[in-house]
Amino acid sequence: MDRTTTGGPVVRPYGPPAAAGREPANLGDILERVLDRGVVIAGDIRVNLLDIELLTIKLRLLIASVDTARELGIDWWKHDPWLSGGDRELIAENRRLRRRLAAAEGHPVSAREVTEGARDE
Amino acid sequence: MSERGTYLYAVARDEVPACPAGVADSAVRTVATAGLVAYVSSVPMEQFGAEPLRRSLEDMDWLAGTARAHHRVVDAVAAVTPTAPVRLVTVYDGDEQIRDLLERRADDFLAVLSQVTGRREWGVKAYADPAAGPADDGAHDEHGKPGACAQKPGTAYLRRRRASLRGREQARRQALARADHIHAALAGVAAASHRHRPQDPRLSGRPDWMLLNGAYLVDEGRDEEFAALAGALGGDGVELALTGPWAPYSFTVVEMR
Numbered sequence: 280m281d282r283t284t285t286g287g288p289v290v291r292p293y294g295p296p297a298a299a300g301r302e303p304a305n306l307g308d309i310l311e312r313v314l315d316r317g318v319v320i321a322g323d324i325r326v327n328l329l330d331i332e333l334l335t336i337k338l339r340l341l342i343a344s345v346d347t348a349r350e351l352g353i354d355w356w357k358h359d360p361w362l363s364g365g366d367r368e369l370i371a372e373n374r375r376l377r378r379r380l381a382a383a384e385g386h387p388v389s390a391r392e393v394t395e396g397a398r399d400e
Numbered sequence: 401m402s403e404r405g406t407y408l409y410a411v412a413r414d415e416v417p418a419c420p421a422g423v424a425d426s427a428v429r430t431v432a433t434a435g436l437v438a439y440v441s442s443v444p445m446e447q448f449g450a451e452p453l454r455r456s457l458e459d460m461d462w463l464a465g466t467a468r469a470h471h472r473v474v475d476a477v478a479a480v481t482p483t484a485p486v487r488l489v490t491v492y493d494g495d496e497q498i499r500d501l502l503e504r505r506a507d508d509f510l511a512v513l514s515q516v517t518g519r520r521e522w523g524v525k526a527y528a529d530p531a532a533g534p535a536d537d538g539a540h541d542e543h544g545k546p547g548a549c550a551q552k553p554g555t556a557y558l559r560r561r562r563a564s565l566r567g568r569e570q571a572r573r574q575a576l577a578r579a580d581h582i583h584a585a586l587a588g589v590a591a592a593s594h595r596h597r598p599q600d601p602r603l604s605g606r607p608d609w610m611l612l613n614g615a616y617l618v619d620e621g622r623d624e625e626f627a628a629l630a631g632a633l634g635g636d637g638v639e640l641a642l643t644g645p646w647a648p649y650s651f652t653v654v655e656m657r
């Protein structure tokens with residue numbers, strides 16, 4: 280596994296294989312490299328990974344996270360009943376409640392806050 | 401005697417003095433022609449035929465062992481001489497086919513090898529903690545306004561929820577912009593760079609958001625400069641992890657027939 284610290288990387292060179300105390304590289308990093316990078320040889324050969332579709336499907340699931348937030352696992356809005364499905368009633372209710380809260384706390388909701396709330400929704 | 405195939409690990413220009421065992425504990429040997437050296441081993445086709453592979457590649461333990469063995473050979477060769485790693489499970493009928501490949505594609509292999517000569521691949525991953533940021537807002541509201549909470553718990557909930565979501569979205573945008581900045585800075589020191597898809601937490605083994613999964617091909621003389629820069633770019637809620645040096649897997653991605 281990578282060892283990390285906030286503020287800087289831990290440099291842990293793998294070094295030549297013979298080096299004493301060398302830790303094996305992270306399996307995830309190895310899989311990613313040996314399955315998805317390097318020279319691909321196609322054509323008239325006995326076996327290559329390109330032929331093995333099951334593998335690709337399964338491993339894509341494992342390896343293939345993607346660039347967007349959703350696929351980074353940042354999908355909280357999908358599971359949030361207050362935001363999902365364009366539930367306008369709930370959103371309107373939310374806005375009303377926020378105004379009441381602000382009034383109860385003794386300060387009015389500024390125009391800017393209302394605008395921001397509307398934009399987010 | 402069972403049927404054998406020739407498994408190809410890597411291609412280089414030079415022979416290395418010693419090589420660890422390959423996949424299925426097979427002994428690694430070389431096939432040399434056209435100024436190139438292929439690192440190969442003989443493997444049983446009852447394990448490495450297309451049909452058995454369909455099953456065994458579904459077995460994570462088998463896959464992990466095979467991937468590590470493949471990597472071990474590639475890594476040993478790359479530690480000594482410029483190397484073009486070949487993708488996992490590339491199996492030929494026999495050595496003659498490998499000789500043929502080297503002769504037909506000699507120019508391509510030599511071009512790839514010259515690109516990575518004197519350079520090493522480093523990996524840099526950036527992580528952000530998904531729990532950082534929004535949790536503070538909620539806690540503050542709860543304790544800061546006990547009266548409001550007691551009277552209107554639903555309202556307080558909504559308010560916290562809203563603040564939390566907005567905070568997270570903002571933190572996410574900032575983190576992604578930060579990743580772009582980190583990558584650009586590192587790429588500036590590297591001879592070549594590649595931004596891979598961030599790994600799934602199941603692969604990275606960490607619950608954090610992986611914001612950057614970069615590979616950098618760095619001149620050997622600039623290794624320290626690169627590592628120092630990577631060190632300076634972390635902090636403020638973003639952790640950087642540097643791995644390597646790796647065989648140049650990310651910079652030898654070519655398809656050949």
